[in-house]
Amino acid sequence: MIEKYSIRTDLALEDKERFESDNVEVQGVSLKEDYDEEREIKVTTVKIETENGAKVMRKPVGTYITMEAPNMAVPDEDYHDEISKELAKFLARFIKKDKEDFSILVVGLGNRKVTPDALGPYVVDNLNITRHIVKEYGKYAMGEEDVRLVSAIVPGVMAQTGMETVEIIKGIVRETKPDMIIAIDALAARSSKRLNRTIQITDTGINPGSGVGNHRNAITKDTVGIPVLAIGVPTVVDAATIVNDTMENLILALESSETLRGVGVVMQGYNAAEKYELVKELISPHLNGLFVTPKDIDETVKRISYTISEALNMLFSRGHAHNQEMGVI
Template identity: 30%
Template sequence: MRQNAGYTDMAVEFYRHKHVRDDGLIRYYEVDVDGKLSKKLGKPCGKYATLETPAVLSGRTEEYGRVSDALGACLKGYLKDCDKILAVGLGNPDLTADALGDRVFKRLTVTRHLNDKKYLCALTPNVLGMTGIESYDIISAVADRIKPDAVLVIDALTAAAPSRIASAFQVTDSGITPGSGVENHRRRLDEKSLGFRVVSVGVPLVVYSSTIAREFCSAAEGGAGDMIVTPKDVDILVEDCAKIISGAINGAFAVGA
């Protein structure tokens, strides 16, 4: 188990990985967290897959399609036999580091109006402070109405290692707790709470300053731990990560577009 598990959403950071593949551009990790490990780590049970790539940080836009294809194949693996997908972009569209879900939402090719048997549809609930309504309540109401096979949630994540910012795309069937990465926990979105299969995909865009201090200065935890750090060019990183994730989702599920 890695240290500082509480300050990361990334499974590869809070528990050792089981499988690794590396094709030179993308390194693929898998982690399984069972009930015993979940209790020990304080992290949700489930399967976690991580695709690490330097493509975004190095500005290799010509490789984005390849990363999208790999991520789309991973999503298909987690959503086998799911023909009706409700994609949900979480986060605050007015806060750049938290706007990934909204940016992906705006790039999705929705098809439910073309084919109600096999489709991709989407929504973005914004945040409680803007709407006065919990994200869970909006998502639950819509899902109960349209009855998708699965809910695919997109959100920005928190990493423990600064090197994983905009470099690691995580897919998990464990669900997601909106705001958990920045200690603003809302009601959890998972199969138990919603009644539908839930898969989430995200990329870390912030890291705690105490994590950076420990990594480079061996500083003690506390004090600066409440400060959250994001790169100065986060606006570009968010847009590029959104291109990759939306490309993956469109390629995998926008049937009939």
């Protein structure tokens, strides 16, 4: 049955949820949840600890932290500042603190000309880039006592460059020798309620384009030679998911009707994956491959990209005392 679980999502949290909904226990995978009632932020940590768990989840061994905040799609500056601070704290868990000249390469993945895919480039636009200044004048030129070297690249997509993104990054890593890569990319979700309201952090690297079926070569420690931290926000959901959710609601409506009760019994016998596969066949070929995004995606992506860039700026471009006060270090 497990191999039939092909519902498309980039979120490890949703992968874990779909097994739990069918009472399938995945060995080697743990889940921990925390909820901040005051700020309405739910944090779920999924740890894939064994190769068996990785095979079943179809994701690499590692840690996946998911921040869910329903109000993230709302233009509230104070709330987004809180999200930035929380995000900076979680990112700090993956950053070494024992090296004075720690160098970070931020990679903004995606296509700037396609709004739902422009998250990565927009984040880079708002970053405080420091590597060139520190290299030229020393860290005290920044007016801070603890400055990390931050450089950034927006490599574009293969249709624009003719090159695999990982090929570009490997060349940059070889020349500039950063200690770590932080890659930012737009993701696909299983649930429309998580669109633009969720941020996933993982230490396993990333497969650019995987959410919409464009499987490019992975950007991981194995392929580029240094640790890769990935930050992603789901901005699209595929058509089959929307139809599937609608069908679930229809079944519930049929069962609550006195005259139509029993019509949905056959469908209730299908598990989640089988229903999804049936929907994909029903909407094929016209809607297969169709991805949907909210109508206010332009403003939303710009706002969330700024929230992420502010978290990175807090983490890398401010003094030691400030970060201690904020709880980042």
